[in-house]
Amino acid sequence: METRSVYIETYGCQMNIADTELILGLLKPHGYESAPTPEGADVILLNTCAIREHAEERIVGRLGDLVKHKARKPGVVLGLTGCMAQHHREALLDKAPFLDLVLGPDAYRNLPALLAQESADEPLVSVRLDRDETYADIAPARGEGVRAWVTVMRGCDKFCTFCIVPYVRGRERSVPASALLDQVRALADQGYKEVVYLGQTVNAYRDGEVDFGRLLRQTARIDGIERIRFTSPHPSDMDASAIDAMATCDKVAPYLHLPLQAASNRVLGRMERGYSIEEYAALVDRLRAAIPHLALSTDIIVGFPGEEEDDFRATYDFMAEVRYDFAFMFKYSAREGTRAYKWAETLSEAEKGQRLQEIIRLQEGIGGEINRQRLGQTVEVLVEGPAKKQKDWLAGKDPQFKTVVFPGNGARPGELVPVRVTSANAHTLVGVAERAYPV
Ligand code: SAH
Ligand code: SF4
């Protein structure tokens, strides 16, 4: 079989990173190797995100750069996959007529066949959403490392009024538990130490009797896997079973990303998030009571249509009260096709920017304070590899998902090293290993 090479550039969330591994896994049996750069690749794919306008603008710009590779060698295929492909479908060809391929998230199975079609003079568009597609039988081609991403459910049924995801990823569906547990056992055999379960509402997972909590408990019994994480859980689906799994399984890391979006009930209601701020706050209390040393992070949107000054204050005050370990904070971006798209925006970009800066400043302070409380303490670091900035240092994560860097002590990736924290900022803990390893 002739070998061809494929280069994939990935945008957006972890689900897309996992989908890129899935696409590579689908293409591998058809003789495709992964190329590290677009130069020399036979197939160039952008696996895209549609969550905010800015994400899409970046991708359009990048396509402009990449089109030159089509002139380099006849037959080079340039394609767009993922959420933006699903969002704009054929209309993308007006903006980028040079595209050969437009493929939505449920159409990856067709990719080898589409690439094999010889007379592809016309661009090929495949954007049918499929409520049964879970790719449960496909082995993703994962990169090396200590952490493996495992998609446990696809799609979303929540339809928050601002969000494009349900339209581009389709209906919620779960991968059978037996397939997942087999996959994790195989990952443990391959030497992975950590699995991260993925889904847009990951804790809505269900396969018959197996709910998300049960899936976590079953996963925790697999030898070789040291840590289990997951993202993103939805507050409304954080039930007793899932909390119990976090509280009782040592391997399930004490870290939860719990997207809030806004703290005013008026805004939450118009977002149709499905919880009130009182319910969310009660959930945080329950989680903190059940899970010692729990780290919490969140997502916040500022400038949702109709967000008044006191709505924004409510979000600011709530963040100050809860004290998240970290937060992903965004300016509202109107997405065509969502319900909120029809609602007039009531804030200018500059006003949204000001509100964003205010909460970023608040959060930076809180994150730094929380991390400095760890000074002098010892944290257990799962080593991932060399630190990015400091030569001969190692980097990894502690159970709370904080990045920890320390001078190299001979430990290899995948080893658990106790590190004493000597300094900290809002994003990183710096320390020294408590023991040396034979080199
Ligand atoms: N399923 C997750 C969120 C996935 S999208 C959940 O429900 O929590 C990741 C984050 O992007 C969201 O939490 C939200 O904060 C942000 N986001 C989504 N749509 C957005 C929009 N139209 N404008 C700005 N931010 C948005
Ligand atoms: Fe989007 Fe809401 Fe679904 Fe999250 S739960 S993916 S924010 S619709």
Ligand code: F3S
């Ligand atoms: Fe973006 Fe799609 Fe993820 S819209 S955030 S890549 S699910």
